[in-house]
Structure formats: structure tokens, C-alpha cells
Amino acid sequence: MCKYKLPESLANDIDELEASINKYKKGEMNSDELKARRVPFGVYEQRESDTYMIRIRCAAGFVTPEQLEKVIELSSQYCMDKIHLTTRQELQIHYVKLDDIVTIIRELSKAGLASRGGGGNTIRNILAPEDAGINPEERFDVxxxxxxxxxxxxxxxxxxxxxxxxxxxxxxxxxxxxxxxxxxxxxxxxxxxxxxxxxxxxxxxxxxxxxxxxxxxxxxxxxxxxxxxxxxxxxxxxxxxxxxxxxxxxxxxxxxxxxxxxxxxxxxxxxxxxxENYSPLEVNSFSNTSIEATFQTVKIEDKRDFELWRKRFVNSQKQRDLYSINIPVELGFIKNEKALELVNSIKPFGNNVIRITKDQNFLIRNISERYLTNFYDFLKTNQENFNRPFIYDKIISCTGASTCQLGICFSRGAAKAIIHKLSESNIALDNLYNLKINISGCPNACGQHPVADLGFFGKAGRVDGKLYPVYNIVAGAVVSESETRLAEKLGEISARDLPEFLTDFLKTYLDKAAKYKNFREYILSEGKSDVEFISGKYKNVPHFKEDKNYY
Structure with a gap:
């Protein structure tokens, strides 16, 4: 199996981290000294006192069902009722207590997983496309x-x-x-x-x-x-x-x-x-083939709904008669019980069956066409918000000020408000399938707003000395070899008005989209002025006494 190898020094490194934590608890090491040792292990302090986040390396987004099951088990036992998928194809568990950090990291290592390099001045998780090895357009599997x-x-x-x-x-x-x-x-x-x-x-x-x-x-x-x-x-x-x-x-x-x-x-x-004559990398290829499950295929009664689901979430692989399935995970958070149900559903299909995507979802691969109905039936029964337009679950947000100590705005709350507002609209959201909407709670770009079609990053505004949350608006990014361009700042909008602005703007774009090859072409032509005009309608922020909901 093509998994990364844990370094021989990892056990000793974990022992040293444990010793540092014990020194800190005895008052023999200050918080800054401990931070310098825990952050390279992917352990970050959260806003809530004595709680931490652990980030787990999943090279190329690859994780086996058994490894994912272990992460879920540890999250349930020591942390919260959810696990988190990151934009660097990693897993995170939140609200870890200081006394449990080393125990969790040791248990992860038994499953072949490491948090080392999840943070700090280190080699971070190495990315690859989630559909590497199955994409018909790729040159080879990277x-x-x-x-x-x-x-x-x-x-x-x-x-x-x-x-x-x-x-x-x-x-x-x-x-x-x-x-x-x-x-x-x-x-x-x-x-x-x-x-x-x-x-x-x-x-x-x-x-x-x-x-x-x-x-x-x-x-x-x-x-x-x-x-x-x-x-x-x-x-x-x-x-x-x-x-x-x-x-x-x-x-x-x-x-x-x-x-x-x-x-x-x-x-x-x-x-x-x-x-130095270093040896080349030992590259072991994946076998992207189907595994015959022992269960019977499921017959679908609502064929129209099945075909809609298939159009939204299923893609053909370059391997004949095999398919990949996008599993939406709203804002990258999935409840442990739902994640475990997913693990149990994919175990019959082997180890090379799941990837973490950069838009914080799961991608299931190597599924024969006859089992698509089984996944449809399973997801319809177990998944929250089943078969809604995929754009809802491709919205990317960092954790924001809710847990991050650097956060200015509650970006995840903004994303949820956007999802709610879009669900009430009559916008043809399936026509926005490929649109990337990214939100960062501060300029640090953890929500990857610089590569968004339409992005937002938080800052603070002020009216009569009162601070209120504001988002800068950026748009028009392209990521493609020889054409990569970062999004351009076009305006700003209060956090309170962000969902209304976005809904108005998307309606305007869809009215004009047929004239343009893609979203960036629209931005370069009419989009900039549309952003300025629509955001201008919301530029007057009321005083605190008039409406405290803005603050």
C-alpha cells in the first residue's frame, strides 16, 4: 500500500514533547517555550482556555478507512463530536485537553499517522489533486x-x-x-x-x-x-x-x-x-481497480432524483466502468457518527477508496457502476442535506474567530449565513457548480481567498468609534499553469450584509453568464463594476444605537 512512512525518530520526538508538557505543568517551562515545541507537532491552542487542535498529516489527501476510523475514535473519546477536513487535505480534531495531547499523538502513530509538521516552521502536508490517478486528463498519477x-x-x-x-x-x-x-x-x-x-x-x-x-x-x-x-x-x-x-x-x-x-x-x-548521490524516491504506484463487494446492489425507485444526484456528484474515471463520488461535508466538519457510517460503507471496497479534497469534502473512488445505487441509497438515508446543489458544500471557510486566536471575523458563521440565504433564494445554483467562494477571517488566507472566483477576508471597520466586522471583497482568480492569477480586491461589505450582497451579485452574474467563457472573463468585463455597484448599496452602516446587529 502506498502510504507515507513514519520516521524512526518519531517515538523519541513524542517522548520529548511529553517531557516538555510535563515541565510546563510543573512551572519549569513557560507557555512560549511549550508553544515552540507543540506547534511543529501540529498542536495549536484555541481561543477557549486549555483547549487545543491537532492537525494530522494525510499526504496527497490519502487516508485508509481504518486510519480514518482511528481518527474518529480518538475524536469521540477525547475531543468533540466532529472531525474537520482542511484545505491542505488533512484531518483535524478540536477541543483537545493538554493532558490528552500525547496520548492522541501516540495512538495516531500506531495507525501510521503523524501530526508532526502540521504546523510551525516545517515541511507541511504535501498536496496532490484528489482525483490523481483517476483523472482522464492527467499525464500520469502524481x-x-x-x-x-x-x-x-x-x-x-x-x-x-x-x-x-x-x-x-x-x-x-x-x-x-x-x-x-x-x-x-x-x-x-x-x-x-x-x-x-x-x-x-x-x-x-x-x-x-x-x-x-x-x-x-x-x-x-x-x-x-x-x-x-x-x-x-x-x-x-x-x-x-x-x-x-x-x-x-x-x-x-x-x-x-x-x-x-x-x-x-x-x-x-x-x-x-x-x-551527494542521494537515491531517487521510492515511488510505489496505486492500483485503481474495483473490488467486488459481497452485498447486493440496490434498486432505486426515484430514478429522477438518482440521476440528479449522479449528475451533481459522480464522475467517470479514466479506468473503464469505474466512478468517483463526491461526498459533501459542509464547511469541512462532519459528525463522528456520520463519518463512521461512511467508513463502514466504504470498507468493502479496499484501502484505496477515499481522499480528502482541497475544498474540504471527501472523494470516494474506484466504484463500479452497479454500486452507485448503493451509495445513493446510503447517502439518502444517512447524509444531512442530501442531494442539494454542490456549491453549498464547496464554499470554503477558515475556522475564523470562533476558535482561531488570529481571527478577526467569524468566517464560519458568515459561510453558514450565506448557505442559509442561498437556500431561500430562487437562484439556479446548479449553474454555479464550478464557482469557488472562499472566506478568510483575517488577511492570512487560511480560507484561500486569493485563489477564489469570489472571495472575502475579514477586517475591522469603525463607526463613531465602535468596531464592527467587515469583509474585503476579492474576485477573478485563476489557477492554471502559465495562467495563474490571484484575485483582485474590488470592494468591501459589512459582515451583516454579506449574505445579501452575495445573493444579489450571483443573480446578476447568472443573468449575464451566457455572454462569457468563464467567471474571470465576466469579472474583467462587467464584474468589477457590478461588485462596486452592488456593494455600494450596502455601504451605509447604521450607528450602534440604530442597529446593534452590525456590531
């Missing part, structure tokens, strides 16, 4: 490379002591579904003269100062993937800014050195790395 590179890098000590976080992504085609062109290091699959390889991008990323990546190398053979990653990691480790974390990502090093000097230093380091 997910085994993401997993193999994970195994190699998390075994190296310097992967935990970088100047800042380091994010890597793989994509299988020019459509860049893995976000290689907005990462610190990105690989896009190529085939040259019959040889598998990659085009390499570097020094991009999202945050308060987002940047698209730069083309670094037009082609490298597949055997050079590790050497390239090692080279850029070394370059970052040696020359990155360790004094100012707000200007420490690799993209700031590119800007500081300038393109010519960055390329020169990269070339020098690359020659040094090649002389």
Missing part, C-alpha cells in the same frame, strides 16, 4: 510522488527547523488542480520524449502578501524530484529570514535576492546536492 517525498522529507531533522513553513504541491496536468503554481515548491507532470518528469515552480504562496510561483525549471526527469526538493529546502534553510516571520517565506527570499541571484544560488546548491 500522488505516489507526493507520498514518497513526504516519507523522505519528514525523516530529515532539518525539515523541522526551517525559517518558516514550506509547502509543496504536485499536479498532473496544466490545469494545476494541486496548486503547484501557488506553492513554495510545485511540480507539474510532463512527459518528454517518452520520459516522465515535471515542470518545477518555486517561491509562491498564500498569506497577507500572496504571490504566484515562478517557473524554475522547464523539465526535470522524475528521478530528480528529491534532489530538487532537497536543494530548495537547503537554500531556504541557509538563506531564509529567521528574524521576521512576516517576511520569512521562500517568496520573500526570491524578492530579497532578485531572480538572477536566487537562480544562481539554486544552481550552486543543486550541484552540491547532486554530488
Amino acid at each position: 500522488s505516489p510522488y507526493a507520498i514518497a517525498l513526504t516519507s523522505r522529507l519528514i525523516a530529515e531533522n532539518d525539515s523541522w527547523t526551517l525559517p518558516r513553513k514550506f509547502k509543496i504541491a504536485f499536479s498532473g496536468s496544466d490545469k494545476d488542480k494541486g496548486y503547484a503554481t501557488i506553492s513554495d515548491l510545485g511540480f507539474i507532470a510532463q512527459i518528454k520524449a517518452g520520459q516522465k518528469g515535471f515542470r518545477v515552480y518555486a517561491a509562491g504562496g498564500l498569506g497577507t502578501k500572496s504571490r504566484t510561483s515562478n517557473l524554475l525549471l522547464d523539465f526535470i526527469p522524475e528521478k530528480e524530484v528529491y534532489n530538487i526538493a532537497k536543494t530548495l529546502k537547503n537554500l531556504f534553510w541557509k538563506h531564509g529570514n529567521r528574524k521576521n516571520k512576516y517576511a520569512a517565506r521562500l517568496r520573500f527570499l526570491w524578492e530579497k535576492l532578485g531572480e538572477k541571484e536566487f537562480r544562481n544560488k539554486f544552481a550552486e546548491e543543486y550541484e552540491t546536492v547532486k554530488k
Whole structure:
């Protein structure tokens, strides 16, 4: 099975974390010292006192049903009644008590999972498209490379002591579904003269100062993937800014050195790395084949509803007669009991059956057509909000001020208000299937608003000295090799008026959509002025005494 390997040092690292927590509890270590040790383990403090979040690495979004079951079990036993799917294809469990952190991390390691690198100045979870290996348009399956590179890098000590976080992504085609062109290091699959390889991008990323990546190398053979990653990691480790974390990502090093000097230093380091004669990655491919289940297929009575569900959530794989199924998870949170029901439904189909998507949903794969009715029947019986337009569950939001200590606005609450408002509208939401709506509670871009078709990020406004929550409006992003463009700031809207603004705007867009090839073309033509006009209708925020609901 193609899973990442836990480093041999992990058990000792967990022991050291346990020792640090014990010192903190005895008063022998302060909170900042403990933070420096727990955050690289993916353990973040939440707003509620003495509660923490643990982020679990799932390279390329891959997790086996048994691993997912273990996470659900731990969440039920120690945390809350939900698990969370992240935009980096990871799992999170929330409201963990300090005394339970090490126990949970040890139990995760028994299942082949690690939280190490879930936060801090480390090699973060490596991305690949959730449909890698089954997408008819891909050049080849990139997910085994993401997993193999994970195994190699998390075994190296310097992967935990970088100047800042380091994010890597793989994509299988020019459509860049893995976000290689907005990462610190990105690989896009190529085939040259019959040889598998990659085009390499570097020094991009999202945050308060987002940047698209730069083309670094037009082609490298597949055997050079590790050497390239090692080279850029070394370059970052040696020359990155360790004094100012707000200007420490690799993209700031590119800007500081300038393109010519960055390329020169990269070339020098690359020659040094090649002389070390590191072995290429051990890439083990996935077998995307069907497994015959022992249960009988289900007959569907409401064929019209089944066909609507199939149109919304089911896609053909490149493997003949196999299909993938999108499993919506509203805002990435799924109740433990519902997640466990899902696990039990997919176990008969083997280990290579589920991925976590970047829009915080699940993707089931390798399902024969005859079992689609079984999944339809199961989901209709067990899933909340069954068979509603997929746009509801593709809305992305960070956790916001409800749990995040950096959050300015309650972005998840805003997303829920948007979902409620859309459900009351008469908008043809199925016609917005591919529209990306992203919400961040602050400028840090954890909700990935810079790559949204329509995005929002929080800030504070003021009327007569009273603060109220406001969202900047951004729009028009494109992520595709050679065409990647970040969303442009077009206006602002109060949090109170956000759902009404969005509903008005989407109605306007759909009235005009037939004239345009895509949403970005609309934004560049009429969309900007439409955003300005519609948001302008809500620009007058009442005083606190007139309507305290705005504050």
C-alpha cells in the first residue's frame, strides 16, 4: 500500500514533547517555550482556555478507512463530536485537553499517522489533486510522488527547523488542480520524449502578501524530484529570514535576492546536492481497480432524483466502468457518527477508496457502476442535506474567530449565513457548480481567498468609534499553469450584509453568464463594476444605537 512512512525518530520526538508538557505543568517551562515545541507537532491552542487542535498529516489527501476510523475514535473519546477536513487535505480534531495531547499523538502513530509538521516552521502536508490517478486528463498519477517525498522529507531533522513553513504541491496536468503554481515548491507532470518528469515552480504562496510561483525549471526527469526538493529546502534553510516571520517565506527570499541571484544560488546548491548521490524516491504506484463487494446492489425507485444526484456528484474515471463520488461535508466538519457510517460503507471496497479534497469534502473512488445505487441509497438515508446543489458544500471557510486566536471575523458563521440565504433564494445554483467562494477571517488566507472566483477576508471597520466586522471583497482568480492569477480586491461589505450582497451579485452574474467563457472573463468585463455597484448599496452602516446587529 502506498502510504507515507513514519520516521524512526518519531517515538523519541513524542517522548520529548511529553517531557516538555510535563515541565510546563510543573512551572519549569513557560507557555512560549511549550508553544515552540507543540506547534511543529501540529498542536495549536484555541481561543477557549486549555483547549487545543491537532492537525494530522494525510499526504496527497490519502487516508485508509481504518486510519480514518482511528481518527474518529480518538475524536469521540477525547475531543468533540466532529472531525474537520482542511484545505491542505488533512484531518483535524478540536477541543483537545493538554493532558490528552500525547496520548492522541501516540495512538495516531500506531495507525501510521503523524501530526508532526502540521504546523510551525516545517515541511507541511504535501498536496496532490484528489482525483490523481483517476483523472482522464492527467499525464500520469502524481500522488505516489507526493507520498514518497513526504516519507523522505519528514525523516530529515532539518525539515523541522526551517525559517518558516514550506509547502509543496504536485499536479498532473496544466490545469494545476494541486496548486503547484501557488506553492513554495510545485511540480507539474510532463512527459518528454517518452520520459516522465515535471515542470518545477518555486517561491509562491498564500498569506497577507500572496504571490504566484515562478517557473524554475522547464523539465526535470522524475528521478530528480528529491534532489530538487532537497536543494530548495537547503537554500531556504541557509538563506531564509529567521528574524521576521512576516517576511520569512521562500517568496520573500526570491524578492530579497532578485531572480538572477536566487537562480544562481539554486544552481550552486543543486550541484552540491547532486554530488551527494542521494537515491531517487521510492515511488510505489496505486492500483485503481474495483473490488467486488459481497452485498447486493440496490434498486432505486426515484430514478429522477438518482440521476440528479449522479449528475451533481459522480464522475467517470479514466479506468473503464469505474466512478468517483463526491461526498459533501459542509464547511469541512462532519459528525463522528456520520463519518463512521461512511467508513463502514466504504470498507468493502479496499484501502484505496477515499481522499480528502482541497475544498474540504471527501472523494470516494474506484466504484463500479452497479454500486452507485448503493451509495445513493446510503447517502439518502444517512447524509444531512442530501442531494442539494454542490456549491453549498464547496464554499470554503477558515475556522475564523470562533476558535482561531488570529481571527478577526467569524468566517464560519458568515459561510453558514450565506448557505442559509442561498437556500431561500430562487437562484439556479446548479449553474454555479464550478464557482469557488472562499472566506478568510483575517488577511492570512487560511480560507484561500486569493485563489477564489469570489472571495472575502475579514477586517475591522469603525463607526463613531465602535468596531464592527467587515469583509474585503476579492474576485477573478485563476489557477492554471502559465495562467495563474490571484484575485483582485474590488470592494468591501459589512459582515451583516454579506449574505445579501452575495445573493444579489450571483443573480446578476447568472443573468449575464451566457455572454462569457468563464467567471474571470465576466469579472474583467462587467464584474468589477457590478461588485462596486452592488456593494455600494450596502455601504451605509447604521450607528450602534440604530442597529446593534452590525456590531
